[in-house]
Amino acid sequence: MRHPTDGTLRRILDEPAGVADVDREHAADCPVCLAAVCVVHDDAALAAIAFSTSGDVPDVDAAWQRLSQALAGDARGYAAAGSTRPARRLRSVLRRPAVAGFGVAALLTGASVAAAADWLPIFRTERIAPVVLDQDALVQLPDLSAYGELEIVEEVDVRAVADAAAAEEASGLEAPRVDELPQGVIGDPTYRVGEQVSAVFTFSAARAAEAAAEAGETLPPPPPGLDGGRFRLVAGPGVAAVWTEARGVPALIIGRAIAPTGYSSGIPFETAHDYLLSLPGLPLDVANQLRSFSADGTTFPLPLTDPDGDLTTSDVDVDGVPATVLELSGGAVSGVVWVEDDVVTAVAGLLSVDEVLDVARGLG
Amino acid sequence: MAVSAPLRRGAVRADLEQVFRVSYRRVVAVAARVLGSCDEAEDVAQEVFVKFGRSSVPAGEALGWLCVAAAHTALNHLRAGRRRTAREEAVGSRKSTSADIAEIALAGDERRCVRAALARLPRRQAVALILRHSGLSYAEVAAALDISASSVGTTVRRAEAALRKELNPDAPSD
Numbered sequence: 001m002r003h004p005t006d007g008t009l010r011r012i013l014d015e016p017a018g019v020a021d022v023d024r025e026h027a028a029d030c031p032v033c034l035a036a037v038c039v040v041h042d043d044a045a046l047a048a049i050a051f052s053t054s055g056d057v058p059d060v061d062a063a064w065q066r067l068s069q070a071l072a073g074d075a076r077g078y079a080a081a082g083s084t085r086p087a088r089r090l091r092s093v094l095r096r097p098a099v100a101g102f103g104v105a106a107l108l109t110g111a112s113v114a115a116a117a118d119w120l121p122i123f124r125t126e127r128i129a130p131v132v133l134d135q136d137a138l139v140q141l142p143d144l145s146a147y148g149e150l151e152i153v154e155e156v157d158v159r160a161v162a163d164a165a166a167a168e169e170a171s172g173l174e175a176p177r178v179d180e181l182p183q184g185v186i187g188d189p190t191y192r193v194g195e196q197v198s199a200v201f202t203f204s205a206a207r208a209a210e211a212a213a214e215a216g217e218t219l220p221p222p223p224p225g226l227d228g229g230r231f232r233l234v235a236g237p238g239v240a241a242v243w244t245e246a247r248g249v250p251a252l253i254i255g256r257a258i259a260p261t262g263y264s265s266g267i268p269f270e271t272a273h274d275y276l277l278s279l280p281g282l283p284l285d286v287a288n289q290l291r292s293f294s295a296d297g298t299t300f301p302l303p304l305t306d307p308d309g310d311l312t313t314s315d316v317d318v319d320g321v322p323a324t325v326l327e328l329s330g331g332a333v334s335g336v337v338w339v340e341d342d343v344v345t346a347v348a349g350l351l352s353v354d355e356v357l358d359v360a361r362g363l364g
Numbered sequence: 365m366a367v368s369a370p371l372r373r374g375a376v377r378a379d380l381e382q383v384f385r386v387s388y389r390r391v392v393a394v395a396a397r398v399l400g401s402c403d404e405a406e407d408v409a410q411e412v413f414v415k416f417g418r419s420s421v422p423a424g425e426a427l428g429w430l431c432v433a434a435a436h437t438a439l440n441h442l443r444a445g446r447r448r449t450a451r452e453e454a455v456g457s458r459k460s461t462s463a464d465i466a467e468i469a470l471a472g473d474e475r476r477c478v479r480a481a482l483a484r485l486p487r488r489q490a491v492a493l494i495l496r497h498s499g500l501s502y503a504e505v506a507a508a509l510d511i512s513a514s515s516v517g518t519t520v521r522r523a524e525a526a527l528r529k530e531l532n533p534d535a536p537s538d
Binding site for chain 2: 005007008014018047051057058063064066067070072186
């Protein structure tokens, strides 16, 4: 008789009762089939090992609670949308709020419009540009306090709010809304708002000279008016929507903030810019990167470190506005940031570049 | 298998919690076999149950529907290039020369290699393979994939042979 098929031999391993007697009896006595069964068995055993799992037992009660909240959020989404758009905004569980808070705080490391009468606007962000620092440069990067006095006037204060409406009321900014979430991102976001932050830096030629001497260098003579000159950086307010995945890290975070703005008590931006870049202690490659920006006071440097050497940046556009894409770990983590009408927006998450760009270009 | 017709917008099927509590762990297990991660598998299970909650799949077919949906959704995660996939591809491109593939398959890198190999299988083979190794019977796999029970053995066998070739291309073919 003909030998049973490989599929039949495979089933003999799992469910012999499901195989016809004649096939089972033939396979038991046929050297060809017995040899084939050995191969089939080995491949099945390999697959069984390959697909073995850790044995972790999911918490069904917690999972049900998560699903219930997701579906409740979904229903709210339908209602809020007036049933005119697909409401895919479900709910999320934020297990590590500190992570989300960090993202917002990072976004808010910029400035806003809080000009005092005696402050001269010297910097208005129209573009974000990444400045990649290696570990050595990061260590060498001098603290501003080495060159003068830094006073935090309004500290970073990021807090959770109940919903998008509360976020808008607290920040004065439109909360990010996404109609079509990327695959794998589910639930309603949680919202964070950050108040305006500001700091004043007063340049001290004496302190800068001390720092230079400690580094074995001589401070270049400061331009007239710089000693005692004050600079004010103002940031925020800002708002962020955070979608969190099961392990607690943001699957998607979208932040908006009033873009950074700087003010001077009288020193022109170009003067301060050129001099600060010439100070001893600033790593050469960092200075060169900063110098490569247009010195017109419209490009805000976004400091980044790349200890693993897997960060890439590229230029794109988001609805016609120039934007910068950041990609980590071969696309495991991606983000895009851009500035439009004095508002900086960032979209990032455990997503591909295409996915974050889809979100960015579909933002409401 | 019945086609999943959506309920009216916002409505959730009445038997959702009952089905969820009976099936959740098995659905997570299916996704975990594809993804190799319980955390990601739970995310997939949430997606699948959200869809199921809006569907009118007959209760008697729920488990099969959920398992197939979990396998497809998890495979979509793998193939969408999300998260670790780029690294998995890099690992998957390496050729193993060890005779004891079973041992190697336990190692972390090779686990990623398994995911990459799985992502390259024809979709039906991959789903049948995962469902069978998740403990579904031949009849359940057949019903879930709308194929005959006799075809299940053939599909699973082809998938396992293809997987072995992907994991150990230097091994003699059968």
